[in-house]
Amino acid sequence: MSEDQRERPTVLVVDDEEDLRDIMRRMLERRGYATLVAGDADQATAVCQDHPGPIAVLVTDLGLPGVSGGEMADRCRELRPDMGVVYISGLPKDIAVSKGLIPQDALLVKKPFTSDLLLEALRLVLAEAANT
Template sequence: MSAPTSTILVVEDDSIVRMLIVDVLEELGFRVLEAEDAKSALEFVENTNEVIDLMMTDVGLPDMNGRDLATQARKLRPQLPVLFASGYPESIEVQPGMQSITKPFSIDQLRNKVKQMLDAA
């Protein structure tokens, strides 16, 4: 399932961090959608013409936290795998199909986690 054409929605309010994550994922061959907040992310999720194979979201977003975003996104796309990025991963309750990665993370950690989640989906 982790064909190079998998699409990942990256939700991160810090533009520099978002740019780095997007660059890494694009170099790994993924198609990447970018959102700076939950509102923008939900616009992608609500667009039924848009394929999203995985959503990677920061937990601390300015308008809605990442957990609430995941809940909203899953109402529209119940099978959507969600990867939470957080400096405090132990504070994240992950449901089936969701995982977390600790910031800061290496390129290898990100690649391995994303491929593992896409393969499982």
């Protein structure tokens, strides 16, 4: 692994809306993150299986076709238990938790969000991973 890869955490962005996925990818790359993208749960699972390097954080929309982002994140974390997760949703966190979509301790960024909010969530997840 190159020194550059070690210094740049890799983020997997999963959203079924291509425009949103692309906006998040470009924003993260401008801020120094390496990115991978997937449009659905199957693509995300394949990336987690096939990507040769570490994936530091999964950023996923809760509303994916066919499966919730929470279920998909669980599948991906079975493959990569050290990967942090940031959920994105139009739902408030308390409703997402009460519907069983995400655990109580999950980090959820509510849509619409600013790049600063998403970056802060990533920093929190990366800091938590560094302390475990």
